[in-house]
Amino acid sequence: MRILIVGGGYVGLYSALRLQRQLKPELGRGDVEIVVVSPDPYMTYQPFLPEAAAGSISPRHVVVPLRRVLDRCKIVVGEVTTINHAKRIATLATLATEEGAAAEQLTYDELVLAPGSIARTLPIPGLADHAIGFKTVEEAIGLRNHVIEQMDIASSTRDPAIRDAALTFVFVGGGYAGVEALGELEDMARYTARYYHNVKPEDMKWILVEASDRILPEVGEEMGRYTVTELRRRNIDVRLHTRLDSCVDRVAVLSDGARFPTRTVVWTAGVKPHPILAATDLPLNERGRLKCTAELSVEGVAHAWAAGDAAAVPDVTVAEPGKETAPNAQHAVRQARTLGDNIVHTLRGEPLETYSHKYVGSVASLGLHQGVAHVYGRKLKGYPAWFMHRVYHLSRVPTFNRKARVLAEWTLSGLFKREIVSLGSLEHPRAEFELAAGGKAPEDPKGSS
Numbered sequence: 001m002r003i004l005i006v007g008g009g010y011v012g013l014y015s016a017l018r019l020q021r022q023l024k025p026e027l028g029r030g031d032v033e034i035v036v037v038s039p040d041p042y043m044t045y046q047p048f049l050p051e052a053a054a055g056s057i058s059p060r061h062v063v064v065p066l067r068r069v070l071d072r073c074k075i076v077v078g079e080v081t082t083i084n085h086a087k088r089i090a091t092l093a094t095l096a097t098e099e100g101a102a103a104e105q106l107t108y109d110e111l112v113l114a115p116g117s118i119a120r121t122l123p124i125p126g127l128a129d130h131a132i133g134f135k136t137v138e139e140a141i142g143l144r145n146h147v148i149e150q151m152d153i154a155s156s157t158r159d160p161a162i163r164d165a166a167l168t169f170v171f172v173g174g175g176y177a178g179v180e181a182l183g184e185l186e187d188m189a190r191y192t193a194r195y196y197h198n199v200k201p202e203d204m205k206w207i208l209v210e211a212s213d214r215i216l217p218e219v220g221e222e223m224g225r226y227t228v229t230e231l232r233r234r235n236i237d238v239r240l241h242t243r244l245d246s247c248v249d250r251v252a253v254l255s256d257g258a259r260f261p262t263r264t265v266v267w268t269a270g271v272k273p274h275p276i277l278a279a280t281d282l283p284l285n286e287r288g289r290l291k292c293t294a295e296l297s298v299e300g301v302a303h304a305w306a307a308g309d310a311a312a313v314p315d316v317t318v319a320e321p322g323k324e325t326a327p328n329a330q331h332a333v334r335q336a337r338t339l340g341d342n343i344v345h346t347l348r349g350e351p352l353e354t355y356s357h358k359y360v361g362s363v364a365s366l367g368l369h370q371g372v373a374h375v376y377g378r379k380l381k382g383y384p385a386w387f388m389h390r391v392y393h394l395s396r397v398p399t400f401n402r403k404a405r406v407l408a409e410w411t412l413s414g415l416f417k418r419e420i421v422s423l424g425s426l427e428h429p430r431a432e433f434e435l436a437a438g439g440k441a442p443e444d445p446k447g448s449s
């Protein structure tokens with residue numbers, strides 16, 4: 001029999017790990033095959049993205065190679081494009097799928113659907129053309145390079161308008177992704193400014209735009225208020241009750257009437273379930289998440305399972321009816337384990353377990369040695385919170401290999417100066433060679449040989 005896991009993120013990785021451990025004899029005999037389909041051959045530990053953007057962790061250590069960790073599973077790098085669960089068939093587009101070619105089909109017996117979420121965008125003029133998200137390692141590193149590049153632009157121009165736009169950074173959305181990304185990047189840019197003769201930290205404008213009356217709901221109201229005060233103390237312009245109305249022609253226009261010419265708009269205003277869910281015959285709720293039971297099976301459907309950001313799982317720890325578990329890593333990891341166990345229980349004809357976990361709170365980093373935390377009822381600020389953030393995530397990042405590498409990097413960065421280099425040119429690796437090749441064989445203007 002074949003177990004198909006769609007997605008190689010938190011849920012995909014942890015449920016596959018659980019399954020390959022528990023089904024070792026069956027996998028050995030060839031009775032069971034676990035296939036994991038993921039667009040990337042790695043799982044991204046998203047809570048480390050802000051530190052990767054700040055240069056405190058190298059990009060390779062924020063990701064976990066699926067092939068190495070899931071050595072008894074079959075990894076397919078590609079995307080599932082449709083699922084016909086009634087017929088137990090998924091169609092795939094892999095790197096080898098040629099345009100116009102018939103889609104590959106894969107049959108399965110048990111399905112784990114865990115494609116996570118994507119940025120929840122709004123039809124704001126200019127957003128699709130100019131903004132960047134903050135969900136992938138490529139975006140985090142791209143943003144780091146971009147911020148340093150803006151400082152280089154500002155340093156090399158005499159035009160005050162170009163300089164001003166280069167040094168204005170607008171972040172939209174005050175959840176942990178937005179606040180941590182802004183906190184870490186501002187801190188990195190402030191440090192980097194020491195090495196510029198004509199860019200001072202006070203020349204930069206960092207703006208956080210949040211539609212509601214608070215930021216960081218994950219750490220509670222009091223710690224959220226502290227974070228606003230702390231960011232404002234650092235000269236970060238936090239605007240609550242404010243929306244981004246437009247960013248056409250690289251001018252961010254806010255609902256309070258403010259206008260900021262800028263080359264940087266980072267969109268972190270929430271997530272929505274992955275659109276692949278709509279290309280299945282499985283039941284979705286009104287917000288597009290898969291309707292699930294507390295046992296993590298898809299409601300009313302046999303042999304289909306889901307968890308994480310894509311799944312609407314009833315939160316059995318609260319009395320409020322209809323309440324779902326929040327889309328975060330804390331639930332995703334724990335749900336994945338219960339999901340894996342429940343598939344094994346099903347195969348062995350045993351009773352299923354109910355998923356139950358009370359949210360324990362959150363930790364957030366706001367830059368080097370700065371943070372905020374509200375975990376197990378304890379509230380921490382500043383250095384202790386930042387330290388707790390590091391200890392917590394070091395204990396959570398998968399594999400001993402990654403833990404050791406991240407710890408080594410943190411230790412080294414405590415001994416040496418911070419990295420301030422932008423490797424933006426990595427995004428255009430052929431530029432140098434094209435110049436060389438163009439120089440060697442210039443095009444004949446007359447077309448003669």
Ligand SMILES: Cc1cc2nc3c(=O)[nH]c(=O)nc-3n(C[C@H](O)[C@H](O)[C@H](O)COP(=O)(O)OP(=O)(O)OC[C@H]3O[C@@H](n4cnc5c(N)ncnc54)[C@H](O)[C@@H]3O)c2cc1C
Binds near residue numbers: 007078115308363
């Ligand atoms: C910057 C940032 C910081 C965060 N910090 C925290 C934190 O501190 N604490 C916390 O609890 N949570 C945090 N989160 C949230 C947490 O990362 C998510 O809740 C968690 O990743 C959800 O797990 P998942 O498995 O559902 O989705 P993901 O981990 O996103 O995995 C989904 C996977 O499915 C793949 N996929 C998508 N479509 C397809 C397809 N068609 N076919 C095959 N594969 C597909 C994706 O490429 C991805 O690999 C953070 C998120 C971000 C962006």
